[in-house]
Amino acid sequence: MAEIWGEEQLIADGFERVYVESEWYGEPLAGLADIDGKPHYFEMYGYDHSHEVDEYQVWPASEAVVELEREQWAIYARWYERQQAGEVGQESHPGHGGVDARYDALELLLAPHRLAPDGARRLVCELRFVAGVDVRYRVEGPDYWLRWRPRPPLIMGCCVDNQ
Numbered sequence: 001m002a003e004i005w006g007e008e009q010l011i012a013d014g015f016e017r018v019y020v021e022s023e024w025y026g027e028p029l030a031g032l033a034d035i036d037g038k039p040h041y042f043e044m045y046g047y048d049h050s051h052e053v054d055e056y057q058v059w060p061a062s063e064a065v066v067e068l069e070r071e072q073w074a075i076y077a078r079w080y081e082r083q084q085a086g087e088v089g090q091e092s093h094p095g096h097g098g099v100d101a102r103y104d105a106l107e108l109l110l111a112p113h114r115l116a117p118d119g120a121r122r123l124v125c126e127l128r129f130v131a132g133v134d135v136r137y138r139v140e141g142p143d144y145w146l147r148w149r150p151r152p153p154l155i156m157g158c159c160v161d162n163q
Helices: 007-012 063-084 101-114
Strands: 016-024 028-035 038-044 055-060 121-130 144-150
Touching: 007 121, 016 063, 028 063, 028 121, 028 144, 038 101, 063 101
Parallel strands: none
Antiparallel strands: 016 028, 016 144, 028 038, 038 055, 055 121, 121 144
């Protein structure tokens, strides 16, 4: 389980803010986060729990695209808040399409930017939850930060099943 830390400690330990979580399945699969102090898309490369370390493709996002991503995320986060309060149901989720016209328009605008380009860097990350945050999805981003690093080199023969 990921540990919980204050923002000051997260920064001191090299963790960086996550702005958008596009996909989650027990861990972040895709989204937008700072890497080396600049916004980057990230997407898990070949999701497979048989590996000890999950690898991500990462590529830079322009300031204009980041603004659009954060606008779409804010629409989702406000919906999530209403849904958690019991004001709306799952059928009103903006990601279903046809629910929120601006969300749908942003989806079309952002789709080409969300595709990993050839030559995207590959990194691994560690997740830590932010202390004192009681809302999973907030307008400013999800309740966790990530620390990025190069994938450790594979050691031949280390993890081979000898059957």
